[in-house]
Amino acid sequence: MTATAPAQPDLDDLPRTPTDDIVPALEVSRRPNPLQRLANVWRYRELLGNLTRKELKVKYKNSVLGFVWTLLNPALYLVVFSVVFAEVLRVQVPYYAIFFLSGLLVWNFFSTSLGSGTGSITMNAQLVQKVWFPREILPLAAIGAAIVHFFLQTTVLIAALVLFRRTPSLDYLPALPLAVIVLLILAAALAIALSAINVYLRDTEHLLELALLAWFWLSAIVYPYRLVAERLGPGREWWASLNPIIPIVLTFQRVLYNPRAVNMGWYINQPSDGSGSGTDPANRIADVQAPALIAHPLGWYISRLSVVGVVAVALFFGALWLFGRLEDDMAEEI
Amino acid sequence: MAHAVTIDSVSKMFKLARDKPKSAKERVIRAGRIDWEEFHALSDVSFDVDTGETLAMLGHNGSGKSTLLKCVAGTLRPTSGTITTRGRLAALLELGAGFHPDLTGRENVYLNGSILGFSKVQVDAIFDDVVEFAELHEFIDQQVKHFSSGMYARLGFAVAINVEPDILLVDEVLSVGDEAFQRKCIDRIRRMQRDGRTILVVSHATDTVRQICDRAVVLDHGRKIADGPPGESIRTFREALAARGVEVPLDAEEADHAPPVAIDPDTGQVPIVVSTETRPADPTATVKIRHVIPDYPDPEAGHLLPGQPLRLRIGYAATGLIDDVAFALEIFDERGTRLMGTTTDVLEQYIHAVDGEGEVVFAFEQVPLLDGRFPLTVAIHSHDGGTIYDEREFEDAIAVMNPGRTRGTVHFPAKIEHIFDF
Numbered sequence: 001m002t003a004t005a006p007a008q009p010d011l012d013d014l015p016r017t018p019t020d021d022i023v024p025a026l027e028v029s030r031r032p033n034p035l036q037r038l039a040n041v042w043r044y045r046e047l048l049g050n051l052t053r054k055e056l057k058v059k060y061k062n063s064v065l066g067f068v069w070t071l072l073n074p075a076l077y078l079v080v081f082s083v084v085f086a087e088v089l090r091v092q093v094p095y096y097a098i099f100f101l102s103g104l105l106v107w108n109f110f111s112t113s114l115g116s117g118t119g120s121i122t123m124n125a126q127l128v129q130k131v132w133f134p135r136e137i138l139p140l141a142a143i144g145a146a147i148v149h150f151f152l153q154t155t156v157l158i159a160a161l162v163l164f165r166r167t168p169s170l171d172y173l174p175a176l177p178l179a180v181i182v183l184l185i186l187a188a189a190l191a192i193a194l195s196a197i198n199v200y201l202r203d204t205e206h207l208l209e210l211a212l213l214a215w216f217w218l219s220a221i222v223y224p225y226r227l228v229a230e231r232l233g234p235g236r237e238w239w240a241s242l243n244p245i246i247p248i249v250l251t252f253q254r255v256l257y258n259p260r261a262v263n264m265g266w267y268i269n270q271p272s273d274g275s276g277s278g279t280d281p282a283n284r285i286a287d288v289q290a291p292a293l294i295a296h297p298l299g300w301y302i303s304r305l306s307v308v309g310v311v312a313v314a315l316f317f318g319a320l321w322l323f324g325r326l327e328d329d330m331a332e333e334i
Numbered sequence: 335m336a337h338a339v340t341i342d343s344v345s346k347m348f349k350l351a352r353d354k355p356k357s358a359k360e361r362v363i364r365a366g367r368i369d370w371e372e373f374h375a376l377s378d379v380s381f382d383v384d385t386g387e388t389l390a391m392l393g394h395n396g397s398g399k400s401t402l403l404k405c406v407a408g409t410l411r412p413t414s415g416t417i418t419t420r421g422r423l424a425a426l427l428e429l430g431a432g433f434h435p436d437l438t439g440r441e442n443v444y445l446n447g448s449i450l451g452f453s454k455v456q457v458d459a460i461f462d463d464v465v466e467f468a469e470l471h472e473f474i475d476q477q478v479k480h481f482s483s484g485m486y487a488r489l490g491f492a493v494a495i496n497v498e499p500d501i502l503l504v505d506e507v508l509s510v511g512d513e514a515f516q517r518k519c520i521d522r523i524r525r526m527q528r529d530g531r532t533i534l535v536v537s538h539a540t541d542t543v544r545q546i547c548d549r550a551v552v553l554d555h556g557r558k559i560a561d562g563p564p565g566e567s568i569r570t571f572r573e574a575l576a577a578r579g580v581e582v583p584l585d586a587e588e589a590d591h592a593p594p595v596a597i598d599p600d601t602g603q604v605p606i607v608v609s610t611e612t613r614p615a616d617p618t619a620t621v622k623i624r625h626v627i628p629d630y631p632d633p634e635a636g637h638l639l640p641g642q643p644l645r646l647r648i649g650y651a652a653t654g655l656i657d658d659v660a661f662a663l664e665i666f667d668e669r670g671t672r673l674m675g676t677t678t679d680v681l682e683q684y685i686h687a688v689d690g691e692g693e694v695v696f697a698f699e700q701v702p703l704l705d706g707r708f709p710l711t712v713a714i715h716s717h718d719g720g721t722i723y724d725e726r727e728f729e730d731a732i733a734v735m736n737p738g739r740t741r742g743t744v745h746f747p748a749k750i751e752h753i754f755d756f
Binding site: 024025026027028029030031044046047050051054057058061124126127128129130131132133327328329330331332 | 340344348404405406407408409410411412413415416417418419420423425426427432433434435436437441444445446448449450451453454477
């Protein structure tokens with residue numbers, strides 16, 4: 001006579017099993033193709049939103065100034081570069097601050113996206129190891145956070161525009177949304193690819209820092225594009241657009257900075273009558289058309305952006321494909 | 335019945351570099367000169383899990399059981415083979431869900447909810463249950479990096495079960511938290527079983543496997559070596575371990591065949607047993623029950639008050655050395671319904687041998703009986719129950735006297751609270 005083990009629960013009056021036949025089977029072991037990956041990201045868009053919010057929250061958790069830092073960064077850049085380039089080096093760009101800010105806006109978005117995107121998988125090792133979700137969401141969330149910063153920084157530019165009483169160019173405005181979209185796709189493509197590579201080769205992050213530094217100085221943000229174009233000459237001007245950021249930066253500068261014919265006479269020439277009154281119509285020099293940029297029609301911008309856009313889309317799908325291959329062992333390697 | 339999980343000839347191979355280049359520089363310098371070593375974590379494993387089934391995966395460390403669970407969860411992708419799942423899946427891999435240390439408990443619950451496919455509204459609906467289950471009311475708005483590992487695991491488990499997954503994957507999670515929480519987890523898993531949910535467990539704890547699983551699969555070096563009822567699979571698992579020279583942990587049922595030396599729960603020492611080497615067991619010896627005495631806290635009273643402790647002394651007299659012996663006790667009510675039955679083997683507090691006269695005491699911290707006379711059955715038998723040396727049915731009893739006016743048989747200590755809003 002032995003006492004029995006604990007009794008099994010009564011199995012007779014079970015409620016119906018919830019999964020019978022209704023739920024479609026999911027083959028978890030298959031590697032989704034880039035389009036399916038995109039569809040997965042779309043299904044998990046709410047998670048994307050949450051992770052973006054998390055990204056923002058975590059970034060400024062325990063910091064006193066929080067989002068103010070986002071604004072201080074371009075403000076400080078602005079002051080330093082204005083002093084160095086407009087005052088010391090005397091770069092011939094009127095309203096240098098606005099010129100610089102228009103390009104910096106693009107660059108800040110691009111570099112934050114890549115910077116935080118690259119580390120996004122390794123930083124979230126806890127999540128990646130424990131649960132399944134479309135992992136591209138992590139670099140995409142980094143980009144989501146960068147978008148928020150982008151808009152915050154736009155306020156600095158808008159403030160500057162108001163301060164200097166400048167208006168964006170309406171003629172070139174159609175190119176701006178295209179530039180934003182191309183920038184987004186390009187940043188997403190690179191962030192997705194780099195985030196996966198960084199799992200296996202951790203010094204991608206450090207390499208990226210150097211690459212971004214060089215890239216920044218090659219992107220006609222601090223100096224006017226006109227200098228580049230003049231140096232290359234009309235036949236080879238297209239070489240500049242091999243840097244995909246340049247057409248985007250130029251579009252931003254063209255639309256937001258909106259270089260106009262400016263009368264520079266009042267400070268270049270002293271009034272001839274010695275009145276010291278500031279301007280002298282007689283001494284007025286010819287208007288300098290868009291001294292920072294080369295005068296190109298809207299079509300030129302659109303075509304350059306389109307080419308970059310096509311390349312960016314190709315890169316994007318390539319990145320998704322690469323990500324899918326590298327994803328297999330991510331949870332182990334991380 | 336539909337299969338909730340189908341695992342079809344799944345293999346997983348890791349390429350391990352003997353000296354792995356961790357940086358691009360090294361990789362460039364040593365390109366083509368890397369010593370790759372193939373490690374087959376899983377080799378051609380196939381089995382199905384039926385909807386509503388609870389399946390355990392057993393195996394030694396490195397047998398591939400966790401890798402397989404990760405493949406089912408989707409965090410790893412197998413090198414070849416297919417895995418198909420039906421229904422929403424929640425996984426608790428290696429102690430707890432994926433939480434972000436810098437976020438608060440609350441934020442993590444919402445984040446985890448959305449990872450498991452819940453909308454904010456849906457998480458709102460289960461949030462209180464999650465906190466309640468995890469017992470983290472005061473801490474839920476703290477960053478989880480300040481959580482203890484137990485709190486972390488509790489919150490992870492609470493989220494995973496409250497999203498009501500169709501398939502729950504659990505890796506060694508049931509072994510964390512205090513005993514009370516473990517019990518709560520087991521209860522909750524039983525409820526999920528009743529609801530027809532599918533559960534995959536990876537565990538070392540064969541007790542737990544036996545307790546909650548319908549079936550167990552054993553992996554050994556990435557191969558499936560057994561698939562069947564938990565008892566059989568556990569035996570195969572043990573044999574595989576023994577073959578590799580690993581100390582075999584034994585538990586109650588296994589002891590039916592080989593009584594182990596257990597540590598005395600009171601002293602923490604291995605009890606001194608008359609060595610069977612110098613004194614061989616006497617096959618003709620037998621043992622009788624001399625007496626069964628309930629030691630009431632108040633010896634004058636001759637009865638017990640509800641909730642009081644009790645020592646039940648069973649005296650024996652053996653004619654020779656017997657090493658295959660266990661003591662059994664059953665408590666009935668007056669109508670003959672068995673209220674409780676256990677043995678020294680079931681309690682895993684083994685009697686190693688008896689010889690001459692002695693006493694075995696069943697000590698109860700408290701007896702949750704209310705009122706009445708409760709007949710006892712006491713027996714002394716061999717580990718497998720094949721030989722019954724002596725048995726006393728319904729001859730002895732314990733008496734409980736209820737000083738209060740609550741009616742019934744069982745003692746439920748109760749306090750009254752009156753929450754009112756006139």
